[in-house]
Amino acid sequence: MADPSSYRPKPGQIPDSPGVYRFRDEHRRVIYVGKAKNLRQRLANYFQDLAALHPRTRTMVTTAASVEWTVVSTEVEALQLEYSWIKEYDPRFNVKYRDDKSYPYLAVTLNEEFPRVQVMRGAKKKGVRYFGPYGHAWAIRETVDLMLRVFPVRTCSAGVFKNAARTGRPCLLGYIGKCSAPCVGRVTPEEHRELADDFCDFMAGRTGTYIRRLEKDMMAAAEEMEYERAARLRDDVEALKRAMEKSAVVLADATDADLIAVAEDELEAAVQIFHVRGGRVRGQRGWVTDKVENVDTPGLVEHALQQLYGEETGDSVPKEVLVPALPEDPDAVSQWLAGRRGSQVSLRIPQRGDKKDLMATVQRNALQALGLHKTKRASDLTTRSRALEEIAEALGLDTAPLRIECFDISHLQGDDVVASMVVFEDGLARKSEYRRFQIKGFEGQDDVRSMHEVIGRRFKRYLQEKERTGEWEETPAPTGPVPAPQDAATAPGTAPGPAATVPGPDAIAPGPGTTAPDLDAEPREDDGRPKRFAYPPQLVVVDGGQPQVAAAKRALDELGIDDIAVCGLAKRLEEVWLPDDDDPVVLPRSSEGLYLLQRVRDEAHRFAITYQRAKRAKRIRSSPLDAVAGLGETRKQALIKHFGSVKKLKQATIDEICEVPGIGRRTAESVAVALASAAPATPAVNTATGEIIEEDDGGSTT
Numbered sequence: 001m002a003d004p005s006s007y008r009p010k011p012g013q014i015p016d017s018p019g020v021y022r023f024r025d026e027h028r029r030v031i032y033v034g035k036a037k038n039l040r041q042r043l044a045n046y047f048q049d050l051a052a053l054h055p056r057t058r059t060m061v062t063t064a065a066s067v068e069w070t071v072v073s074t075e076v077e078a079l080q081l082e083y084s085w086i087k088e089y090d091p092r093f094n095v096k097y098r099d100d101k102s103y104p105y106l107a108v109t110l111n112e113e114f115p116r117v118q119v120m121r122g123a124k125k126k127g128v129r130y131f132g133p134y135g136h137a138w139a140i141r142e143t144v145d146l147m148l149r150v151f152p153v154r155t156c157s158a159g160v161f162k163n164a165a166r167t168g169r170p171c172l173l174g175y176i177g178k179c180s181a182p183c184v185g186r187v188t189p190e191e192h193r194e195l196a197d198d199f200c201d202f203m204a205g206r207t208g209t210y211i212r213r214l215e216k217d218m219m220a221a222a223e224e225m226e227y228e229r230a231a232r233l234r235d236d237v238e239a240l241k242r243a244m245e246k247s248a249v250v251l252a253d254a255t256d257a258d259l260i261a262v263a264e265d266e267l268e269a270a271v272q273i274f275h276v277r278g279g280r281v282r283g284q285r286g287w288v289t290d291k292v293e294n295v296d297t298p299g300l301v302e303h304a305l306q307q308l309y310g311e312e313t314g315d316s317v318p319k320e321v322l323v324p325a326l327p328e329d330p331d332a333v334s335q336w337l338a339g340r341r342g343s344q345v346s347l348r349i350p351q352r353g354d355k356k357d358l359m360a361t362v363q364r365n366a367l368q369a370l371g372l373h374k375t376k377r378a379s380d381l382t383t384r385s386r387a388l389e390e391i392a393e394a395l396g397l398d399t400a401p402l403r404i405e406c407f408d409i410s411h412l413q414g415d416d417v418v419a420s421m422v423v424f425e426d427g428l429a430r431k432s433e434y435r436r437f438q439i440k441g442f443e444g445q446d447d448v449r450s451m452h453e454v455i456g457r458r459f460k461r462y463l464q465e466k467e468r469t470g471e472w473e474e475t476p477a478p479t480g481p482v483p484a485p486q487d488a489a490t491a492p493g494t495a496p497g498p499a500a501t502v503p504g505p506d507a508i509a510p511g512p513g514t515t516a517p518d519l520d521a522e523p524r525e526d527d528g529r530p531k532r533f534a535y536p537p538q539l540v541v542v543d544g545g546q547p548q549v550a551a552a553k554r555a556l557d558e559l560g561i562d563d564i565a566v567c568g569l570a571k572r573l574e575e576v577w578l579p580d581d582d583d584p585v586v587l588p589r590s591s592e593g594l595y596l597l598q599r600v601r602d603e604a605h606r607f608a609i610t611y612q613r614a615k616r617a618k619r620i621r622s623s624p625l626d627a628v629a630g631l632g633e634t635r636k637q638a639l640i641k642h643f644g645s646v647k648k649l650k651q652a653t654i655d656e657i658c659e660v661p662g663i664g665r666r667t668a669e670s671v672a673v674a675l676a677s678a679a680p681a682t683p684a685v686n687t688a689t690g691e692i693i694e695e696d697d698g699g700s701t702t
Contacts, residue, residue, distance in 0.1 A: 004061045008047045014040040019071040020081045023064035023093075027535050030089040032060050035078040037329065039069050054294035060093045075332035076339070083306045090432075092425075095269075095289050095303045105132040106140045108153070108200055113189055114161070114182045115196035117144055117153050124311065131203045132275075132283040146239045148178040150210070151199040154192065155179065202240070204277060204315070211240055255279055257320035258308070259350075259359055262300050263366035267291055270370035271304045274362050277318075286369045302327035309340050317341035322350050322359055383592055384427030390593030391539070394585050395578065397565055401539035402426055406600040407458075407552070408543040409439075409450045410608035416616045417445070419454040420608035423537070424600050436611045448547045455540070455555035463559060465534040536564060543601050545570040545584075546577050553579035569601045624650075628667070628674045635662050639671070650675040 019039045023032040023046075036042030046053075046061050053061065072078050086094050107120035111127025119137050124130060134140050144155065154161065156171055156179070164170050164183040174181035182192040202210055218233035259274045268290055275283035287304065295303070301323050309317050317340045327333045330347055337345040350356040388400035404424045411417040417439040423430045441453045540556075542548045549568035556564060567585075568577040574594065575584035587594035624646060625636050642660045643649040649657070649671070657668035 004047050004050070004064070007064070007066045009043070009067065011040060011044065014043055014069070015071055016040045017071045018073075018075050018078045019069050020078050020085065021067060021069040022085065022089075022091075023060065024066045024068070025063055026065040029535065030085070030091050031063060032091050032093040033082055033085045033089065035075075035082040037075055037078075039071070043067065043069070056093070056291070057294045063093075075329050076335045079306070079329075079332055079336050083310050086306075087310070095291065095295055095300065104134050104137040104140060105130045106134065106144065106203065107131075108196055110193075110196065110200075114154050114192050117148075117155050117196075117199065129200050130316070131200075133285045134283060145178075147199065147202070148173070149239045150214070150236045151195050151202070152178055152180040153196050153199050154182060156183075203282075211237060214240070255320065255355075256318045257322055257355070258318050259322045259355075259362045260301060260304055260308075261324055261359060261362040261366040262297055262304070263363070263370040264291070264297065264300065265370070268370065268374065269300050270366050270373060271300065272362050272366040272369055273304075273308065274358065274365075275318075276358075284365070286366070288369065288373045297325045298327050301325055302333060305333060305337070309337060313340055314342060317345060319344075320346045320348075322348065322355060324349065324359070324363065384596075387427060387592035387596040390587070390591055391596065394576065394587055394593060395539070395565055395567055397538065399538065401537070401565070403535065403537040404539045404541060404600055405458075405537040406541040406543065406604040407451065407454055408601070408604035408608040409447045409454070410605070410612040411445060412612065412616060413445070416612055417450060418608060418612045418615060419450060420604050420611060421454070421458060422600065422604045422607055424596075424603075427596060429603060434607055436607065438615075447544065448551045451542055451544065451548045452551040452555045455542075455552045456558065459536075459556060459559050459561055459564075462534070462536055463561075538565065540564055540566045541597060541600055541604075542566070542568045543571075543604055544568050545575070549577045549579055569597050571601075574598065624675050625671065628670050631667060631671065635660075635667075638662060646675070 016038050018035075018037050020033065020035045021039060021043060022030050025031050034042070046057065046067075050058050050062070070081070072081060104119050104121050105124075107118055108129040108131075109116045109118070109127070110129050111125075119140050120128070120130070132140070148155070152173075155173065156164070160171060161183050164174075164181075168184055170179065170181040170184050170186075173179035174184070174186070180187045180192055180195060182189065187195075198210070214233050214237045218230050218237065221227075221230035221233060255276060256278065257276045259276065261272050263270045263272075268288060271287045271289075273285055274281055287307070289300075289303075305321070305323075305327070317337055319341075321337065326347070326349060334345060334347045337347060350359050385400075388402070391397070392400045402425060406422050406424075407419060409417065409419050419437040419439065421435040421437070423433040435458070437454050437457065439450050439453060442449060540552060542552050545568055549566060552568075553566050556562070556566065566579055569575075570577060570584070573584075573586075574589075575586060576594075576597065577584050587597075625631060625639065638660055639649055639657070640646065643652060654665065654668045654672050657663055657671055658665055663671075
């Protein structure tokens with residue numbers, strides 16, 4: 001626990017300009033990012049008497065070991081830089097919203113020659129138009145099924161599309177009129193794209209134009225006594241109306257707006273968003289967060305706006321955003337939103353009428369979501385804390401092991417020996433810091449020797465990082481601000497503006513007159529993001545018993561590391577083994593500490609066996625042709641296609657190999673030599689019948 005006064009900068013050294021500041025821990029990892037209109041006033045608040053600080057703020061400033069800042073020109077730039085750094089560094093003390101589910105979207109891939117309508121989840125992709133989010137994927141499919149009558153846009157995958165184009169026969173949807181069949185040339189790319197654009201316009205809320213046009217065409221067909229066409233148009237109109245009915249009308253004036261509501265308590269907050277387009281609710285989603293920083297409702301709203309629109313542009317940002325409380329600087333946030341949209345955005349609190357009533361509905365949803373979340377996670381934080389305390393007590397540790405690393409070895413009868421390292425922080429998996437290893441020191445099966453090698457390699461890298469960052473230096477690092485040299489690299493995402501004063505020996509700040517690089521610029525080595533093996537755990541867990549624990553302890557002793565605890569969890573009786581102890585520690589079956597150790601061990605096993613299976617599958621799929629230098633995948637496939645299999649290719653002469661298009665004599669000679677020197681493949685066996693499967697395709701027996 002650090003004393004904030006040890007790294008507190010002098011007040012006169014902190015500028016009174018707008019800017020963004022970062023707190024770093026002893027390992028130079030960024031743990032908190034914030035912005036301020038006046039850096040001097042804001043940072044002074046963190047260095048008050050500890051008793052006067054909020055408990056979460058007190059924990060943050062005592063965990064930190066340094067603070068640095070970057071000056072920007074405007075508050076809008078500060079808002080944008082803060083969002084960029086929170087996304088880049090993932091600071092542990094910042095509010096981070098997490099979706100309470102993976103929401104499906106209706107997506108139109110406008111970046112393809114023939115746009116496709118499909119259900120998509122996850123991160124949004126460039127060139128794809130999204131609608132939603134929806135509560136369920138089946139709701140999207142029902143809507144699409146109704147609309148394909150009127151807008152027969154392609155919905156098939158790339159493989160189905162290519163196969164139909166090759167055979168000249170469309171899929172079933174093409175035969176029943178729910179696809180315009182661009183795969184077989186029934187429509188041109190331009191006509192198909194026009195259909196996709198009309199589909200997007202209808203989904204965006206511009207529905208009246210199409211319905212009126214279809215009704216007009218229907219009446220004209222009826223007057224001309226084309227009754228079949230009139231009946232088909234009538235059915236199209238009904239299909240569009242049914243699709244529209246699936247979205248409730250909430251605002252009569254065809255408003256485009258997002259409504260955001262927040263429900264919170266001392267520990268957590270839930271955010272609910274209703275996406276209203278054309279007066280109808282087109283999507284709904286919610287987020288839940290732990291309040292790891294001292295933040296009020298306006299702060300929660302600002303964080304929600306950053307996460308909601310930080311990656312959006314154009315029409316994805318609505319004309320109007322309705323919130324329960326305005327952020328601390330609403331004008332700066334409005335300008336930022338307008339920059340994302342490309343036109344003015346209204347950010348306000350609804351005061352009366354339908355919008356206020358709808359906001360009350362969104363608020364009720366937020367309260368329900370928070371209650372449901374707390375029911376699901378009842379005592380979750382307490383449970384995790386109790387588990388860590390039980391582990392510390394059982395293993396005789398001075399403090400709870402906030403960072404646990406677990407190692408496991410995986411192989412198949414001595415082949416493809418690999419290892420995994422998983423990381424749990426505060427009782428939760430931190431998958432971004434998982435690592436995997438290939439055993440390089442020896443061949444064959446020896447779990448104890450493998451564990452010794454992996455532990456040694458992991459902590460040798462830790463010592464190298466520690467030495468590189470200067471943590472071994474006996475002379476204390478300066479605690480006050482140090483001006484950056486004129487040629488210092490600018491901080492990632494720094495906006496143009498006055499020079500920034502950044503404290504610390506590794507200060508990074510733009511000198512006078514410099515401009516900031518793009519946000520995607522390559523970061524400096526000491527940029528605060530998690531680095532491989534840079535941070536030590538308080539506890540190392542190995543999957544195994546006394547021999548594996550002894551090997552891990554021996555590896556640490558050889559490196560001179562004596563401040564990291566080691567234990568092993570044996571699968572047979574779930575016993576916890578400690579180094580140099582003849583008897584295991586037996587935790588009660590109902591112990592939360594044992595349950596956490598089991599989860600850590602099982603996650604390490606899953607990660608290791610997944611890597612081992614992928615490595616084995618890659619080896620099995622290998623071919624003698626892989627050893628031919630300069631022979632790419634295209635020419636490999638050409639050889640296999642020409643001869644039918646590697647076995648037949650092996651029997652071919654050099655002249656016969658030269659007959660394959662793109663294969664010259666020198667390459668043919670290399671192929672012949674590689675196949676002649678290759679060891680005969682082990683025949684595969686059908687385990688059900690005992691029959692030996694002859695190799696008949698490119699690659700190897702499987």
